[in-house]
Each structure stands twice: as structure tokens, then as C-alpha cells.
Amino acid sequence: MTRRLRTAILISGRGSNMTVLIEAARSPSFPAEIVLVAANRPDAGGLARAAAAGLPTVCVDHKAFGGREAFEQALQAELERHRVGLVCLAGFMRVLTPWFIERWPGRLLNIHPSLLPSFRGLHTHERALAEGVRLHGATVHFVVPELDAGPIVAQGAVPVLEGDTPDTLAARVLTVEHVLYPQALALVASGSAMLANGRVALTQAQAADAPGMLLNPPGP
Ligand code: GRF
Numbered sequence: 001m002t003r004r005l006r007t008a009i010l011i012s013g014r015g016s017n018m019t020v021l022i023e024a025a026r027s028p029s030f031p032a033e034i035v036l037v038a039a040n041r042p043d044a045g046g047l048a049r050a051a052a053a054g055l056p057t058v059c060v061d062h063k064a065f066g067g068r069e070a071f072e073q074a075l076q077a078e079l080e081r082h083r084v085g086l087v088c089l090a091g092f093m094r095v096l097t098p099w100f101i102e103r104w105p106g107r108l109l110n111i112h113p114s115l116l117p118s119f120r121g122l123h124t125h126e127r128a129l130a131e132g133v134r135l136h137g138a139t140v141h142f143v144v145p146e147l148d149a150g151p152i153v154a155q156g157a158v159p160v161l162e163g164d165t166p167d168t169l170a171a172r173v174l175t176v177e178h179v180l181y182p183q184a185l186a187l188v189a190s191g192s193a194m195l196a197n198g199r200v201a202l203t204q205a206q207a208a209d210a211p212g213m214l215l216n217p218p219g220p
Contacts, residue, residue: 002031004025004030004031004032004033004189005031005032005033005085005086005189006033006035006082006083006084006085006086007021007025007032007033007034007035007084007085007086007087007088007185007189008034008035008036008037008038008079008082008084008086008087008088009021009022009034009036009037009038009050009087009088009090010037010038010039010040010075010087010088010089010090010092011037011038011039011044011046011047011090011091011092012039012040012041012044012091012092012093012094013041013044013045013046013091013093014044014045014046014049014091015037015044015045015046015047015049015050015090015091016046016091016174016178017090017091017111017177017178017181018037018046018049018050018090018091019046019049019053020178020179020181020182021034021088021090021181021182021185022034022037022050022053022055023182024182024185024186030182030186030189031186031189031190032086032185032186032189034055035055035056035082035083035084036055036056036057036058036078036079036082036084037050037055037056037057037058038057038058038059038060038075038078038079039057039058039059039060040059040060040061040062040071040075040092040093040094041059041061041062042059042061044059046090046091047059056082058078060074060075060078062094068094068097069097069099071094072096072097072099072100075100076100076103085107086107086108086109086185086188086189087104087107087108087109088109088110088111088181088185089108089109089110089111089143090111090181091111092110095147096143097145098145101143101144101145102145104143105195106142106194106195108142108143109140109141109142109143109153109184109185109188110140110141110142110143110148110150111138111139111140111177111180111181111184112124112138112139112140112141112148113125113138113170113173113174113177114128114136114137114138114139115135115136115137115138115139115155115157116139116141116148116149116152116155117148117149118133120147120148120149121147121148123166124136125166125167125169125170125173126166128160128169129160129164129165129166129169133160134159134160135157135158135159135160136157136158136160136169136173137155137156137157137158137173137176138155138156138173138176138177138180139152139154139155140152140153140154140155140180140181140184140185141153142195142200151195151198151199151200152200153184153187153188153193153200153211154180154183154184154187154193154211154212155180155211155212156176156177156179156180156212157176157212158172158173158175158176159172183211184211187202187206187211191203192205192206193206193211
């Protein structure tokens with residue numbers, strides 16, 4: 001069997017995306033192995049879920065450090081200690097500085113709850129409803145210093161339905177996130193998708209089958 005890429009997941013909250021990544025990586029044929037779950041908040045619910053799954057966890061509490069730089073150095077030290085080769089942000093709510101991001105070129109992924117480049121930043125579901133878009137969704141992208149602006153690996157779309165609230169729309173987007181993120185991680189960890197000249201290049205086998213998905217509206 002080929003070597004699986006040692007992967008860390010960074011979280012700040014409940015960790016539902018973390019959970020699906022852990023589940024996917026249980027399969028020995030999955031190209032990434034989850035070797036660490038790290039949180040920046042001691043109350044992140046996902047920490048207990050990761051520990052229950054038998055994974056090493058660590059909390060690098062950002063409040064315990066004098067500034068972003070010291071916090072990120074501590075985080076980087078944990079990643080190095082666990083010999084991590086790829087990092088997945090999954091509901092990680094700290095903006096990372098260029099110092100940290102530049103240490104992980106083509107090896108730092110994030111999932112964002114919108115079809116980027118629409119709706120970068122926070123409150124994506126409220127803003128999608130306010131704009132009246134008919135399709136919304138999620139994006140997995142490489143992280144670059146500009147917020148939510150990195151090269152796109154995969155996207156999934158959902159319809160916006162009459163009567164949607166931010167909560168109902170968020171729930172529909174989340175179902176797509178949970179399929180999309182494991183797919184995107186597999187693409188990157190296997191080398192089928194990689195960062196090249198500021199864009200995501202796909203191997204020939206993948207290029208015929210563009211990474212993306214469309215969740216159909218619920219039937220009548
Ligand atoms: C997800 O919607 C993700 O796209 C966003 O934060 C949320 C995290 O949810 N970045 P969870 O902690 O994975 O359940």
C-alpha cells in the first residue's frame with residue numbers, strides 16, 4: 001500500500017466536518033491518515049469527539065498566548081511534533097497570518113460555506129438569502145493569506161428554496177460539505193489535485209471528472 005499522508009484537522013467548534021474526515025480516513029485505502037486534531041479553544045466540542053474516535057488531540061488555546069505569532073508558533077510546533085504533512089481547517093475560526101500559511105504551501109485546506117468567490121467571510125447563509133441567489137453551496141480551497149481567496153479544489157451546490165431561513169440553508173449546505181470535504185482531501189492527499197502556479201491542477205484522470213457536486217432539490 002502507498003504511504004498515507006499524515007494529516008491534522010484544526011477546529012474551533014462542534015467538528016461535524018472533522019467527524020466525516022475521520023470516518024473517511026478509517027478506510028486503509030483512503031490516501032490521508034488523520035494523526036492529530038487540534039483546537040484553539042478548550043470548549044471545542046469536536047475535541048471530545050476526536051478523542052472518542054481514538055485520535056491524539058491537543059488544545060492550543062489562543063487566549064493563553066500574547067499574540068498571533070506566539071499562538072501560531074505553538075500550533076506549528078504541535079504539527080511538527082506529530083510529523084504532519086497536510087492540514088485541514090474545519091470550522092477553525094482564527095485568521096492565520098502569512099507566517100503560518102507560508103509554512104504550508106499547497107498543504108493547507110479550508111472548507112468555506114459558500115460558492116466562492118461569492119460570499120467570502122462570515123454570515124454566508126444570511127448574505128446568500130439577502131442577495132436572492134438560487135444556488136448556494138460550499139467550497140474546499142487551498143489557504144492563501146487573503147481570506148477565503150485561495151485556489152479552489154472542489155465545490156458543491158445546493159438550491160435555495162422558497163421559505164429558507166439561514167438555519168435551513170446552512171443545514172442543506174452542511175450535507176454537501178460532509179460529502180465534499182472527504183472527496184477534496186482524497187484528491188489532494190493522493191496527488192490528483194495540486195497547487196501549481198496559483199491554481200489547482202488536476203491529473204488527467206481527474207480532469208475528465210471535475211471535482212464538484214450538485215445536491216438535487218428534495219423530491220415532492
Ligand atoms: C462549516 O459550515 C464550515 O464550512 C465552516 O464552519 C462550519 C464548521 O462546522 N468553515 P463543523 O464544526 O464542521 O460542524
